[in-house]
């Protein structure tokens with residue numbers, strides 16, 4: 001890990017950012033040094049539903065996204081496993097400033113829509129609009145176009161759900177190391193989010209996860 005991180009940093013990351021930025025956002029290099037061990041983070045994992053409306057630091061946001069779907073090896077593979085090597089899950093970050101698509105290759109957030117759309121990621125749970133970031137996990141069938149072997153559609157969806165399971169746990173542990181709360185959510189306003197995030201019809205919103213400072 002120690003060996004390839006500097007190379008990764010050089011290849012993929014630029015160490016400047018600004019949370020208040022309009023437009024795309026370059027994320028800072030992720031540090032893998034933590035105060036909490038994996039076992040300690042696991043022993044503390046729980047869902048939180050009382051958030052304070054305060055932005056994460058750029059380093060915290062970068063860490064959460066890297067845990068969800070970041071590149072952790074020189075061959076471009078990620079922190080979470082995927083079936084047949086096909087990355088068919090996109091991660092959207094919905095903050096006070098806008099809706100962004102996580103671009104792991106460039107360690108960037110690509111602006112999709114400006115403004116505070118956090119409430120659109122829920123069907124009515126009020127804590128969601130206070131959580132600093134709401135991650136929305138979206139299955140993209142088009143990812144299979146580059147596959148050597150294409151599994152049936154129901155398997156593609158099952159595989160994506162399994163990967164999202166790994167993503168949410170990864171994020172929960174990373175959040176715990178920062179003292180942040182998280183809540184996985186199946187209750188999402190899918191129609192509204194699809195519209196505002198300009199998602200094409202074939203994409204499937206699988207799950208959401210609120211992450212932020214807790215009361």
Ligand SMILES: Cc1cc2nc3c(=O)[nH]c(=O)nc-3n(C[C@H](O)[C@H](O)[C@H](O)COP(=O)(O)O)c2cc1C
Pocket residue numbers: 045046047048049125183184185186187188207
């Ligand atoms: C697939 C899935 C969907 C969930 N959907 C919601 C949800 O919509 N809203 C919510 O508040 N919690 C949701 N949860 C969180 C569960 O309620 C929570 O994990 C469970 O009550 C156990 O509590 P714990 O996470 O603190 O151990 C969901 C969890 C999973 C795995």
